[in-house]
Amino acid sequence: MKIKSLFVGLAAALIATASFAERGSDGNVSIIYWQAPSILNPYLSSGTKDIESSSMIIEPLGRYTETGALVPYLAEEIPTVENGGVSSDLMSITWKLKKGLKWSDGSAVTSADVKFTADYCMHPEGGCAQLAKFDGVTSVSTPDERTIVVKFSAPKPNPYGPFMGGQSPIIQKKQFENCMGAKAPNCTDANFGPIGTGPFVVTEFKPNDVIQMKANDNYRDPSKPAFATVTFKGGGDATAAGRSVLETGEFDYAWNLQLAPEVIANMEKAGKGIAIAGFGPLVERLEMNLTDPSPDLDANTRATRKAPHPFLTDINVRKALSMAIDRTLLVEIGYGKAGDVTCDLVPAPDLYAAKNDYCMKQDIAGANALLESAGWKKGSDGIRAKDGVKLSILYQTSTNAVRQDFQALIKDWWQQIGVETELRNLNASVFFGGDPGSPDTFQKFYADVEMYANTFDGTDPQNYLSMYRCGNEPKPESQWQGENINRYCDPAYDALLDELSATGDLKKRGEIGIKLNNMLTKDSYTIVPLVHRGRVSAHAKSLGGVVLNTWDSELWNVADWYRIK
């Protein structure tokens, strides 16, 4: 009996493998992104929709897996200091292409294509959206057909900027040769139908609407992809996308369902699909303004380091504001399974995560006591004040249902500790648009507290933490560009950043990263993290092989997808 069932199991397993072991045997797969792809060249657009849709067609040398580990794609292996791929002085990295790689048009992939990709993006007139990936690159050379050496101007502890991850795929030299610099937009055909090495090739691209693809005959794994064709639909809204996968079953995969937790749960009840969540380093946080945003100040002083904030410079106030917040409730209301309470600016990957727990519990009484002992006394109106300065806060964020719920709740908690709050929300395209003429951008920060989410690319937070370097704050002299939104300035922090950028040892980097994270959060409450946000996507029950990846394109392993029969 046992042997019989073993055989039955074996036979079933064989049939199962056979059913997806042939290229193009599983028909059509349909994917819906509620933001529609506009272009299939990630070097001309940094929109997630464009990067992820093109990731099915063009590929980088290596990708990040769902755990944030590095895995080779077009490269034979990931170069490291141990295997000699990265020089011991961290000044160069040597990639080696796999043998026998072919473009979808049948020609060979060579190191010249890789070098061309770098030249294309680094062209001074191109306006390349991924230029940051090539930061510090001094030269790219090709000693032979399959070898690429990238040299940096300074030691790069994290040399995986160029050619790694969905933002930096390899494009074909032959196709893009005449599209360099200012000519880039004239190459509509190339931008809409790049020749790639990925599992699929474009058959028709309707911008901002739909992409039709078919399996790439020259894909390096002869048994993949299982699907013969792909319909990639874009546009609409997250609700409609979720509905089409979870309720009507018209589509197989829906990306990034930013919906209220109970809406998704209700849709799932229809039984057609499954919602899946994945966590990257995206954190919804409150940013404290350390400078004075008062409109009475002149434009060159307002919200700059010349004018310190009247009360947010007091750490006790910042700490009390953080203590008053019930993050568990925020997660429950706003994100459900797509969120987690966090007290860190860098909540992931594990190596850099401090895993602090100082903010897990709400403590209104404690916050009140702290303010009391710091000399902030309640007035007759219930608002605390000291030396004539009232704790009255203007709290701004972008217009978004969840964020407005958060604002209302936090306002109420702050009321309970004697802090008066005025709420303000701004259209996202104004708030996040860097128009130096607008008073309402998040960079200008003409408010006391603001809330938004931010994250970093890849798995290394060095650039992310470097945003808070002294001098990197938005200011009139820099046309209000800059990333140190809080105007934080601590020489010790800057010194530690310098140490990080000269350290190659991963363990050591992790330790420094955690220290830096703590300086901004636990030790100074400059940044008050609220929610570690994940991403929820949905797939049909009949779609197999989906692994949600937040470190790279969500469609990173689309070659492995198959139809469950």
Added chain:
Amino acid sequence: MLSFISRRLLISIPTLIVISLVIFLLLNLAPNDPMAQVPLTVPPEVKQKMREALGLGQPLYIQFLKWLIQFFWIEPQVFIDYLFDTSFSEGKQRVISWQTRSPVMDIIVQRMPQTLWVVGMSYVVGILIAIPIGIYSAYKQYSVFDQVGTFVTMIGYSVPPFFTGVFVIVIFSVQLGWLPSIYDTTHSVVDWETFKIQLKQMVMPVMVLALQTTAMINRFMRATMLDNLNQDYVRTARAKGLSEWTVVMIHVLRNSMIPVITVIALNVPAIFGGAIITEQVFKVNGIGQQLIGAIYANDLPTVQTITFMFAVLIVLFNLLADIIYGILDPRIRYD
């Protein structure tokens, strides 16, 4: 008549130029940034380079002149090239969308058929339903039919398509599963079966839009019919012993159609404009969806071009309505 038309056409040239300037200034003076959608992980210097690559660094008047030349000089050349296989426009910079980095006109041309099919069809359907109901409602004023008709059209008029659209999706796609909730824009009609599929996916958007048209035109039809039914000439016609059919359908209807036709003509540009909300709800890849997408992405060249084309159509159809007026009503003379 001819001199009237040519005079009107000449006046519309400065009008359109002023309109294009106003649109351009409104778009440029409003606080917006095409880089607003770019993730925060992209450093500001890179964003600045991207803006420069889009031509944003140039002074406003140069940007405007460039657009004028591209729209009025280069795009017509492209059209001529397309018609006669010539090569006037080769190597010239066309109006380029910031989102797709491809010519705006190509996308408009690609999307126009869907808009004309769905929105145009709904317009025709709406008119075909509205006119008979309007006539009968007026003829039997205050009857049960009239009351129900008034009620339904009032609902149609006041309930917005983002409600009715989602409402019919929930009923017919989610609950009953009869119709697709997402318009398949890659579908092409080759035989009877594919025609049926096309019909199925068009039913909901067309009916949702037709509800609005029906409501509006039905109200006009009923009102003008009522005006005419009480006129002396109707009494005369009846006294002559003409049949009710002839009185209502020939004498009254013809006279009542004049204002209704004007309303219909004036609303034709709206067909080309697409139905922003309905197209978005059903994911029809029409002009309306393109416009709203471009507004979200701060893609000014696209917004500017589409809005300006609406302006041209509105000016043209206003003129057309005036001419039809003159033809239908011999008392109106423009000379």
